[in-house]
Amino acid sequence: MQRLLRIDLNKKSFLFEELSPKYVKLGGRALSSQIINREVPPTVDALDSRNKLIFAAGILAGTSFPNSGRLSVGAKSPLTGGIKEANAGGNAAQKLPKLGVQAIVLEGHADQLTTLKIDNAGVSFIDAAAIKGLGNYQTIEDLKQEHGDKVSIISIGPAGEKKLKAAGVSVTSPDFHVRMAARGGLGAVMGSKNVKAIVIDDTDSQKVEIMDREIFKKATAKFTKGVLAYPMIEGLNALGTPVLVNMINGMGCLPTRNYSVGQFDRAHQISGEYMAELMAKRPNSVPAHKCMAGCVIGCSNIFTNEKGDVIVSGLEYETIGLVGSNCMIDDIDMIAKINWACNDIGVDTMDVGAALALAMEADILKMGDANGALALVNEIRQGTDNGLMIGNGCKVTGDTLGSKRIPHVKGQSLAAYDPRGLKGTGTSYATSSMGADHTVGNAIPNPLSQYDPSSPDGQAEMSSFLQIYHAAIDSMGICLFASLPALDFADLQGHIVQSIGALLGETLDEDYIKQLGIATLKAEREFNINAGFTKEDDRLPQFFKKEPLLPSGNVFDVSDDDLDKVNAF
Amino acid sequence: MAIQLTIHLFGTLSSKVPNYDHKKGLLVDAPDAVTPEDLLKDLKIPLTHIGFVSDGRQAIQFDTPLTDKMNVSFFSLISGG
Numbered sequence A: 001m002q003r004l005l006r007i008d009l010n011k012k013s014f015l016f017e018e019l020s021p022k023y024v025k026l027g028g029r030a031l032s033s034q035i036i037n038r039e040v041p042p043t044v045d046a047l048d049s050r051n052k053l054i055f056a057a058g059i060l061a062g063t064s065f066p067n068s069g070r071l072s073v074g075a076k077s078p079l080t081g082g083i084k085e086a087n088a089g090g091n092a093a094q095k096l097p098k099l100g101v102q103a104i105v106l107e108g109h110a111d112q113l114t115t116l117k118i119d120n121a122g123v124s125f126i127d128a129a130a131i132k133g134l135g136n137y138q139t140i141e142d143l144k145q146e147h148g149d150k151v152s153i154i155s156i157g158p159a160g161e162k163k164l165k166a167a168g169v170s171v172t173s174p175d176f177h178v179r180m181a182a183r184g185g186l187g188a189v190m191g192s193k194n195v196k197a198i199v200i201d202d203t204d205s206q207k208v209e210i211m212d213r214e215i216f217k218k219a220t221a222k223f224t225k226g227v228l229a230y231p232m233i234e235g236l237n238a239l240g241t242p243v244l245v246n247m248i249n250g251m252g253c254l255p256t257r258n259y260s261v262g263q264f265d266r267a268h269q270i271s272g273e274y275m276a277e278l279m280a281k282r283p284n285s286v287p288a289h290k291c292m293a294g295c296v297i298g299c300s301n302i303f304t305n306e307k308g309d310v311i312v313s314g315l316e317y318e319t320i321g322l323v324g325s326n327c328m329i330d331d332i333d334m335i336a337k338i339n340w341a342c343n344d345i346g347v348d349t350m351d352v353g354a355a356l357a358l359a360m361e362a363d364i365l366k367m368g369d370a371n372g373a374l375a376l377v378n379e380i381r382q383g384t385d386n387g388l389m390i391g392n393g394c395k396v397t398g399d400t401l402g403s404k405r406i407p408h409v410k411g412q413s414l415a416a417y418d419p420r421g422l423k424g425t426g427t428s429y430a431t432s433s434m435g436a437d438h439t440v441g442n443a444i445p446n447p448l449s450q451y452d453p454s455s456p457d458g459q460a461e462m463s464s465f466l467q468i469y470h471a472a473i474d475s476m477g478i479c480l481f482a483s484l485p486a487l488d489f490a491d492l493q494g495h496i497v498q499s500i501g502a503l504l505g506e507t508l509d510e511d512y513i514k515q516l517g518i519a520t521l522k523a524e525r526e527f528n529i530n531a532g533f534t535k536e537d538d539r540l541p542q543f544f545k546k547e548p549l550l551p552s553g554n555v556f557d558v559s560d561d562d563l564d565k566v567n568a569f
Numbered sequence B: 001m002a003i004q005l006t007i008h009l010f011g012t013l014s015s016k017v018p019n020y021d022h023k024k025g026l027l028v029d030a031p032d033a034v035t036p037e038d039l040l041k042d043l044k045i046p047l048t049h050i051g052f053v054s055d056g057r058q059a060i061q062f063d064t065p066l067t068d069k070m071n072v073s074f075f076s077l078i079s080g081g
């Protein structure tokens, strides 16, 4: 039976709690958002001890369903002031259900920096003084030495300890690379609770109970087959998400020079195609790396230098877009080094990338200065004024520097898709309760669908549809890439629903995915409204409406009326 | 009347055309008003493998008529995340 593990940090006590009817059969984002909406006072400061920090495994986590081990981290966000869920790969979410835990709920705050160890015996509270101030990589190394290499480690770096608004939460992959639940400042919430790390050890644990194993096996096999047959998988496997660099550049939507233009003339030097050429020559580079057990795609990578030393894993499109083209940095090795520094310090590469571009625009450093950017990121660790500014993300940086061109919604930076050319994605940025976020509803065109991303018409419907779908997928713990084929093939959605039905021992409604997505979005919306958000918060910054994006000349012209329709379920 | 086009292939598409040169792309002669779909047929690349077609500035459709000296870029089917 799956339970909540409530940890009271004030009292150093814990309780395994049967899932109440409000939470039963939920997982991932749905569970995290429902808990926050019901249990966190919406107007409380995000760093107040009354905020709760949730780590929720998806509904399918711990089973053999492919790519189903995303971990949802949720809380009220110090970056947006609203509800937040950020998810990451790694192996933590696969271990929790085997310990009978659907979600961990951290309540209160510890009186000293603490590591929590969760295993079959329960929870141990361990003094973390020895790892105070360490980066994520050394923290992981030290904890691995202490607890063995079969565990999963969730941790924060110095940015989380300093409670900076762009601080993320690191989750280890099976081979102990860092994956980040990067967005929304959730690392700062963990820091405010005085928790440095959580070690999850599922030794001697049980298999997840599946009510109808036969049906589950069949539905899962059909889903896996469908995913592997989808043509997109070939590109993801060969080149990973950096394959998007040339494509989004070709669309004229690659953020360049703080979202001034949509094409970067040196895009090839930071592209997936170029990375693949380098990686083929470099010792120890690994394409098609898998961030979690049970992944059948392998979109990640281990990126090494010419000598074969690891620079970072994985180097992804969003980082390349925000730290690379958006800062006019064309050196892929330097982007990888900045990525490593961000992971180690424990900050979101996207918000920090957007902040770096603003600092460049304000002449704190020169546009395109890769060494200067790396040095500035390292100042976050040192706690200089500029370092703290950057570590608080693009909104704080832009406000501090008096910028009129801050690419954010609800305080969170946009992702690496310019909304003037991709208006469905722009509509999702504007209207999501999460702040500007691409994974909530990224509307990338496919010429077979006749969907026109540059027209203002129909974007509200497109965004609404995608937001509902992805809210459900995030609740199941399925990685976005495994979920995309099911957008084109309804029978694959049927296999997902059948698998969950077999897991739970129930016949689920045909529109289960839609119902789950809508219920989750409604809870998130309700929390934000109670926290004081209005429809005026569902807007993109003015400059996207006024400055034409070259070379297409597009502006973001989805009407406010249409934006207000997105959440009218 | 014939027109001249340069075709660029990105992602894994280049591996489907023998001796494709990344730097130069493919220089082709084609009939007037040829479409991206026609070009893909000639290259024997299924439409289902294409995520996006660009004229070098923005997205175009499979049935967009192409004009002389255009650069046409084809990208593997992929979506963002």
Ligand code: SF4
Binding pocket: A067, A089, A289, A290, A291, A292, A295, A296, A297, A298, A299, A300, A479, A480, A481, A482
């Ligand atoms: S496809 Fe990529 S993000 Fe998804 S589980 Fe596999 S490696 Fe992780």
